[in-house]
Amino acid sequence: MSIISRVAVHAFCYELEDFDHNMMTYAKNGRSPVTKFVTVIETDDGLRGEFAPHYMANAMTCAQVSQMAPMLIGRNAEHRSRIFEDLKNAFRHFDRAGVAAIDGALWDLAGKKHNCSVAQLLGGYRDRIPAYASTFPGQSKPGGLDSVQAYADFAQQCRELGYPAFKIHGFWDGKPESEIAVMTAVRDRVGDSMRLMTDPASSLPTFLDAIEVGRACDDLGFFWYEDPYRDASSSAFGQKKLRDFIKTPLLVSEHIRGFEQKADFLLAGGTDIVHIDPELDGGITGTMKIAGFAEALGIDVQIHTAGPMHRHCLSAIVNTYYYEMGLVGPGMFNSMQPPIYTCGYGDQLEDIDSDGCVSIPAGPGLGVTYDWDFITSKQTNLSEISG
Structure with a gap:
């Protein structure tokens, strides 16, 4: 039995070059401070599990992990499901993003204990x-995806790199004609050589706007249509109605937290494909619950954003299509990925094989190693508890 004896949360800050302060907009010679964190769990028999979130490595999640940490001391580190349930209940008034960071570290620890990858455990x-x-979304400032032409050029670049599919995050200006212009230009450029998807990110103001763009998806043969309008993809009634007007499959539920709520949303007819984010939906434990439920109903899932934990989940999920390599743009670093890997892991535009695939890390646990010299040199706070 491996008893948890110490939990540490290492917050660190570094500068991202050529980005505006929002980390979404290319800005030549710009410098944007980025704060992220790593969760470390140690046990009385010398084991250590580590997890560094990408997308949700923010101050809010970091604070949650620090609040949750005391509940772990003295627990069996292999009781991941029990810890998941206890944290889910104790933090039911919050979004519970911290659960994922702890769950990721516990799975990493388990893989290292048994000398196998998380994918093998699953x-x-x-x-x-x-x-x-x-x-990345479009921008009005020069650089990045600053025009309809830039999207078409970038789609062609991605096709030449070997990507089989391309998802558009448009200008998010709330104008259907803007979304449709980008969609049309990309389809015209790549023809039928790539599957195309679009994600207005809930920016379309009205239901009728969502129908207009959805019908353009139908005409252009898009593979899915994601988070269309300003219900923030949270109204099962509204999304079900939208499905009645269009043929393109809807991918929504990214903003519905937790497996019970996602199950309710799916059963209410709110989506065609379930969207899961391991960093928001309870880590690997929560993700596999949702994926299994959807599979039982004959429904596909897609994993939101990228990271080692995401890849291990995808290794064991039958009912899914793609890994989301994002966010990417012409000459732009994927700002979600912290520059901390010493093992060659990466989620940058060029980090795919010639056939358009990515590999599942094969080492023990999550199969990645972190640059602790870099992390400690940039450390801004250390929260730890032991017992």
């Missing part, structure tokens, strides 16, 4: 998975 289905290029 009973892997695949070793590699096709990736799609998921763009």
Whole structure:
């Protein structure tokens, strides 16, 4: 039995070059401070599990992990499901993003204890998975995706790199004609050589706007249509009505937290494909619950954003298509990925094989190693508890 004896949360800050302060906009010679964190869990028999979130490595999640840490001391580190349930209940008044950071570290620890990858622990289905290029949003400032032409050029670049599919995050200006212009230009450029998707990120103001763009998806043969309008993809009634007007499959529920709520949303007819984010939906434990439920109903899922934990989940999920390589753009670093890997892991535009696939990390646990010299040199806070 491995008893948890110490939990540490290492917050660190570094500068991102050529970005505006929002980390979404290219700005030549710009410098944006980025704060992220790593969760470390140690046990009385010398084991250590580590997890560094990408997308949700923010101050809010970091604070949650520090609040949750005392509940772990003295617990069996292999009781991941029990810890998941206890944290889910104790923090039911919050979004519970901290659960994922703890769950990721516990799975990493378990893999290292048994000298196998998380994918093996999950009973892997695949070793590699096709990736799609998921763009940064458009911008009005020069650089990046600053025009309709830039989207078409970038889609062609991604196709030449080997990506089989391309997802558009448009200008998010709330104008259907803007979304449709980008969609049309990209389709005209790549023809039928790529599957195309679009994600207005809930920016379309009205239901009728969502129908207009959805019908353009139908006409252009888009693979899915994601988070269309300003219900923030949280109204099962509204999304079900939208499905009645269009043919393109809807991918929503990214903003519905937790497996019970996602199950309710799916049963209410709110989506065609379930969207899961391991960093928001309870880590690997929560993700596999949702994926299994959807599979039982014959429904596909897609994993939101990228990271080692995401890849291990995808290794064991049958009912899914792609890995989301994002966010990417012309000459732009994927700002979600912290520059902390010493093992060659990466979620940058070029980090795919020639056939458009990415590999599942094969080492023990999550299969990645962190640059602790870099992390400690940039450390801004250390929260730890032991017992």
